[in-house]
Amino acid sequence: MAGSESVANGVSNGDLLAASADNFGGVTVHLEEQLDPQVFHAKLRASVSAWRQQGKRGVWLKLPIELVNLLENAVKEGFYYHHAESTYIMLVYWIPDTPSTIPANASHRVGVGGIVLNDKREILVVQESTGDFRGTGAWKIPTGAVDEGEDIFTAAKREVKEETGIDTEFKEILAFRQSHKVFFGKSDLFFICMLRPVSFDIQKQESEIEAAQWMPIEEFAAQPFARKHGLFKYIAELGLAKADKDYAGFSPIPMSMVFKNQISHLYANVKDLQHSSSSTDRL
Amino acid sequence: MAGSESVANGVSNGDLLAASADNFGGVTVHLEEQLDPQVFHAKLRASVSAWRQQGKRGVWLKLPIELVNLLENAVKEGFYYHHAESTYIMLVYWIPDTPSTIPANASHRVGVGGIVLNDKREILVVQESTGDFRGTGAWKIPTGAVDEGEDIFTAAKREVKEETGIDTEFKEILAFRQSHKVFFGKSDLFFICMLRPVSFDIQKQESEIEAAQWMPIEEFAAQPFARKHGLFKYIAELGLAKADKDYAGFSPIPMSMVFKNQISHLYANVKDLQHSSSSTDRL
Numbered sequence: 001m002a003g004s005e006s007v008a009n010g011v012s013n014g015d016l017l018a019a020s021a022d023n024f025g026g027v028t029v030h031l032e033e034q035l036d037p038q039v040f041h042a043k044l045r046a047s048v049s050a051w052r053q054q055g056k057r058g059v060w061l062k063l064p065i066e067l068v069n070l071l072e073n074a075v076k077e078g079f080y081y082h083h084a085e086s087t088y089i090m091l092v093y094w095i096p097d098t099p100s101t102i103p104a105n106a107s108h109r110v111g112v113g114g115i116v117l118n119d120k121r122e123i124l125v126v127q128e129s130t131g132d133f134r135g136t137g138a139w140k141i142p143t144g145a146v147d148e149g150e151d152i153f154t155a156a157k158r159e160v161k162e163e164t165g166i167d168t169e170f171k172e173i174l175a176f177r178q179s180h181k182v183f184f185g186k187s188d189l190f191f192i193c194m195l196r197p198v199s200f201d202i203q204k205q206e207s208e209i210e211a212a213q214w215m216p217i218e219e220f221a222a223q224p225f226a227r228k229h230g231l232f233k234y235i236a237e238l239g240l241a242k243a244d245k246d247y248a249g250f251s252p253i254p255m256s257m258v259f260k261n262q263i264s265h266l267y268a269n270v271k272d273l274q275h276s277s278s279s280t281d282r283l
Numbered sequence: 284m285a286g287s288e289s290v291a292n293g294v295s296n297g298d299l300l301a302a303s304a305d306n307f308g309g310v311t312v313h314l315e316e317q318l319d320p321q322v323f324h325a326k327l328r329a330s331v332s333a334w335r336q337q338g339k340r341g342v343w344l345k346l347p348i349e350l351v352n353l354l355e356n357a358v359k360e361g362f363y364y365h366h367a368e369s370t371y372i373m374l375v376y377w378i379p380d381t382p383s384t385i386p387a388n389a390s391h392r393v394g395v396g397g398i399v400l401n402d403k404r405e406i407l408v409v410q411e412s413t414g415d416f417r418g419t420g421a422w423k424i425p426t427g428a429v430d431e432g433e434d435i436f437t438a439a440k441r442e443v444k445e446e447t448g449i450d451t452e453f454k455e456i457l458a459f460r461q462s463h464k465v466f467f468g469k470s471d472l473f474f475i476c477m478l479r480p481v482s483f484d485i486q487k488q489e490s491e492i493e494a495a496q497w498m499p500i501e502e503f504a505a506q507p508f509a510r511k512h513g514l515f516k517y518i519a520e521l522g523l524a525k526a527d528k529d530y531a532g533f534s535p536i537p538m539s540m541v542f543k544n545q546i547s548h549l550y551a552n553v554k555d556l557q558h559s560s561s562s563t564d565r566l
Contacts, residue, residue: 024413068358075351083467084367085388090467101413101490105368106389106469107431130307130384148390148470149463175533179540179547180432184366184373186389187431189472207384230538234549237556247555248531250458255513257462264462266517269552272530273520 017047019059024101026058027051031067041073048077052095058102059093109183110146111190114160115239116168116197122214123239124197126163129210138225139215141235143190151265153252156193164212165203168195172249173267174238177231192235194242194249248272300330302342307384309341310334314350324356331360335378341385342376392466393429394473397443398522399451399480405497406522407480409446412493421508422498424518426473434548436535439476447495448486451478455532456550457521460514475518477525477532531555 019027029047031040044061051059061079063070065087079091083105094100116124125139133140144159146152153170160168171194182188204212217236226232241247250267257264302310312330314323327344334342344362346353348370362374366388377383399407408422416423427442429435436453443451454477465471487495500519509515524530533550540547 023415023417065358065364068355071354072351075348080369081348081367081372082369083388084364084372085468086363086365089364089367089372103466104392104428104430105366106392106466107429108391108393108472109387109389110391110470110472132306134306145387146390146470147387148468150470152461175549175551177538177547177549178435179545181543181545183386183389185368185431187393187429187433189391189393207381231540231549234536234538234551238551241556245555245558247558248552250533253517255460255517257514260464262463264460266458266460266514268458268517268521269531272528273524275528275530 015043015046016050017043019047019051022058022060024058025056026060027056028060028062030062031070032064034067035070037069037073040070041077044074044077048093048095057094057096058100059095061091061093062088063091064088106186108187108189110152111143111188112146112152112156112159113141113143113190113192113235114156114168114195115141115174115192115235115242116160116166116195117217117239117243118197118200118214120214121217121243123217123220123236124160124164124166124202124212125215125220126204126212127210128208130208134210136225138232139213139220139223140232146191151252152191152193152267153265156191156195160195163205163209165199165201165205166197167199168197170195170252172242172251174242174247174249175234192238194239298326298329299333300326302330302334305341305343307341308339309343310339311343311345313345314353315347317350318353320352320356323353324360327357327360331376331378340377340379341383342378344374344376345371346374347371389469391470391472393435394426394471395429395435395439395442396424396426396473396475396518397439397451397478398424398457398475398518398525399443399447399449399478400500400522400526401480401483401497403497404500404526406500406503406519407443407447407449407485407495408498408503409487409495410493411491413491417493419508421515422496422503422506423515429474434535435474435550436476436548439474439478443478446488446492448482448484448488449480450482451480453478453535455525455534457525457530457532458517475521477522 017029019029074091079093082090082092092102126142142160142163146155157168160166174192174194176191178189180187202212221236248269248271251270252265252267254263255266300312302312357374362376365373365375375385409425425443425446429438440451443449457475457477459474461472463470485495504519531552531554534553535548535550537546538549
């Protein structure tokens with residue numbers, strides 16, 4: 001902690017911002033309390049000078065939105081934006097003369113689509129009342145964004161339930177699409193999930209869904225819109241390959257993480273992994 | 284464009300900020316020119332009032348970092364942060380009384396790891412000189428972040444090349460892991476890729492790689508660190524399942540996008556999809 005170090009370079013501890021060290025040779029300042037902008041400016045300048053002497057590399061400065069009045073002086077000192085969430089902005093400053101190795105901001109939005117097929121080979125589809133599909137007449141599978149901190153299998157069940165009222169069981173990820181420059185320049189990963197319905201009466205969402213229905217999958221695939229659009233075609237193809245044939249997608253396997261006391265999920269072709277387990281028994 | 288509308292509500296066009304409409308009933312203001320903060324404040328207030336009368340919903344305000352001096356007044360008017368990149372911050376304001384449907388910021392970082400096996404069943408491994416693995420003695424596969432706008436298969440080849448100097452050919456995604464709260468609260472997707480080496484002389488990266496070598500895969504899996512750590516175990520298992528058995532991962536299929544003149548990639552179990560193509564010929 002910079003705050004715990006002795007007077008150096010004519011600057012007393014009281015003139016420095018408290019900071020914690022990270023594993024990459026950097027420091028993080030997390031301001032919580034209001035400061036006079038001029039006082040903040042002087043402390044920030046003295047702190048950067050002290051960190052430079054200590055050989056520190058990246059400086060992270062987290063400012064809650066309530067401290068927006070301090071931002072201008074941080075930018076004047078050479079800090080730039082790293083990322084922001086509704087309640088705060090994170091700024092960074094790279095001290096060494098070498099190129100910055102500060103990691104990039106979150107790079108991808110993640111979405112899910114749910115293929116829900118009933119025993120009559122009907123697929124659960126919706127028409128959207130906002131967005132790009134509005135007014136196209138296209139029937140599409142329920143889709144939506146995976147929230148920060150949400151598992152893909154949870155998001156798929158949640159979106160199907162929200163848009164159509166149908167309860168489902170998660171089966172597999174059949175495929176996913178990566179595309180670019182989709183949302184403010186960010187890339188996008190869209191996971192196509194297979195779900196088994198466990199309820200059947202549709203209750204469509206009022207706000208963003210125009211209509212919802214069970215539709216024969218052949219009819220879904222034959223829509224003029226779908227015939228032109230690769231993704232629709234693959235969705236029908238993947239759904240049928242899973243329903244009728246032996247298509248193997250990726251299923252979640254819970255797994256503990258190494259540096260944190262937390263469960264993550266590995267998605268893999270579990271069927272093939274089991275077939276091949278003889279080759280790994282000796283490991 | 285708000286700027287092209289006639290005088291309404293006692294506010295002349297010159298008092299409003301120019302804005303463009305979006306497909307979701309919202310408007311976007313993209314300020315480029317310096318404005319006096321007081322003048323900006325008055326215009327922003329008058330503009331929000333005009334948009335409210337027009338029934339607009341979300342307001343997006345993009346401020347380049349050079350206009351940091353305007354931020355405080357935007358926050359005073361009730362705008363909050365949506366996201367930021369090094370050169371700008373995006374603020375939002377939700378006009379209606381109904382709950383906001385403003386889409387979330389990018390939610391995931393995306394990483395890749397490359398399993399590179401040579402004909403002697405040796406796996407290409409590195410020791411890192413920074414980060415969590417520093418000083419653990421663990422030999423791991425080359426890993427790194429997928430950049431915004433970068434394809435997963437490109438990122439996998441690039442990271443292996445950067446860290447070890449080895450040229451490769453991309454084969455398949457064998458599995459991926461989703462984990463949470465990994466980086467400033469963001470979630471993380473880590474894709475485990477199989478690559479075939481086409482060069483064999485290691486030239487390790489100086490800045491972040493301590494050592495690199497070809498290691499018998501059994502030795503890799505037997506590391507004390509790896510035996511405790513689920514992901515290492517699965518990496519060895521998946522690599523062997525792919526090398527020795529018929530494990531099918533996901534391969535990229537280029538695909539045109541519907542609303543943009545752009546190529547994206549679908550990653551799917553191509554082997555099983557081909558087996559099942561008879562079922563979809565009639566579509």
